[in-house]
Amino acid sequence: MQSITYYSLGCMWHYIFMSSEPHIELKNVTKRFSKSGTVLKDISLQIQRGEFVTLLGPSGSGKSTLLRMIAGLETPENGSVKVQRLKKYDCGYVFQDPALMPWRTVNENVALPLQLANIQNTHSRVQLALELVGLKNAGELFPHELSGGMKMRASLARSLILEPDLLLLDEPFSALDEILRFSLAQELRKIWLNKKITIVLVTHSLAEATLMSNRALVISQKPATIELDLQVDLPNERPVTLRTDTRYTIELERISEAYRKIHGGF
Numbered sequence: 024m025q026s027i028t029y030y031s032l033g034c035m036w037h038y039i040f041m042s043s044e045p046h047i048e049l050k051n052v053t054k055r056f057s058k059s060g061t062v063l064k065d066i067s068l069q070i071q072r073g074e075f076v077t078l079l080g081p082s083g084s085g086k087s088t089l090l091r092m093i094a095g096l097e098t099p100e101n102g103s104v105k106v107q108r109l110k111k112y113d114c115g116y117v118f119q120d121p122a123l124m125p126w127r128t129v130n131e132n133v134a135l136p137l138q139l140a141n142i143q144n145t146h147s148r149v150q151l152a153l154e155l156v157g158l159k160n161a162g163e164l165f166p167h168e169l170s171g172g173m174k175m176r177a178s179l180a181r182s183l184i185l186e187p188d189l190l191l192l193d194e195p196f197s198a199l200d201e202i203l204r205f206s207l208a209q210e211l212r213k214i215w216l217n218k219k220i221t222i223v224l225v226t227h228s229l230a231e232a233t234l235m236s237n238r239a240l241v242i243s244q245k246p247a248t249i250e251l252d253l254q255v256d257l258p259n260e261r262p263v264t265l266r267t268d269t270r271y272t273i274e275l276e277r278i279s280e281a282y283r284k285i286h287g288g289f
């Protein structure tokens with residue numbers, strides 16, 4: 024049995040909000056690649072609208088595959104994937120590889136979703152998105168003229184440009200220096216708090232997961248199953264100073280210890 028349902032309910036959004044249907048629901052999802060064998064095994068998962076969830080797990084365990092499955096870029100062997108759609112351009116995606124078009128400038132790359140949506144006068148929106156990710160002076164550069172971290176930031180700006188209500192982010196901060204990483208993490212938290220969107224973020228950093236998300240899912244080695252589903256018990260407002268707060272260090276240690284029990288390490 025295989026089914027992927029992306030349903031658009033337009034003006035019935037109110038009905039959906041009133042119902043308790045999850046934003047994302049995976050039921051018994053299994054994925055197999057002919058050369059890699061089974062990658063996802065019987066994954067069931069619900070993510071409510073407005074949650075900020077991180078996906079953690081070792082390299083090669085299936086995090087990107089799971090994220091692509093949520094985006095509808097992979098089809099399950101068995102099981103079903105449902106994503107509620109309340110508007111046409113509802114999902115922004117940052118790929119692990121920034122996937123910019125080499126023949127387009129940063130401005131043109133970031134404007135692409137607007138052009139595909141037939142939206143005119145893109146300049147001010149592009150400027151705003153680039154400012155948000157600290158790239159306001161890089162609009163005229165081509166991808167080969169950017170550093171790895173700048174490419175990821177351009178990709179993040181592109182994912183935000185249509186103001187999606189679902190953001191799927193695959194290690195968006197991995198190429199960034201620590202200062203930039205935390206400042207972008209702050210910006211993303213602000214967007215999440217203000218716009219009440221749903222975010223699923225793949226990361227290898229337990230610190231990032233603790234500081235940024237409200238719920239951390241830890242998956243096993245391949246074939247991936249969900250081993251832990253942890254609530255992050257920290258206030259919604261998370262200034263940079265939280266990193267030196269004992270509430271944060273206690274929470275980070277709790278999550279790290281749970282992770283170590285599954286994957287080892289010290």
Ligand SMILES: Nc1ncnc2c1ncn2[C@@H]1O[C@H](COP(=O)(O)OP(=O)(O)OP(=O)(O)O)[C@@H](O)[C@H]1O
Binds near residue numbers: 056082086088
């Ligand atoms: N299109 C594909 N065809 C065949 N195998 C694939 C494909 N995509 C992923 N895989 C395999 O699935 C497994 C999980 O890959 P995935 O990229 O999801 O891992 P990951 O957890 O995101 O790893 P990392 O942390 O290194 O990014 C790997 O063994 C990989 O080789």
Ligand SMILES: [Mg+2]
Binds near residue numbers: 086087088119193
């Ligand atoms: Mg990956």
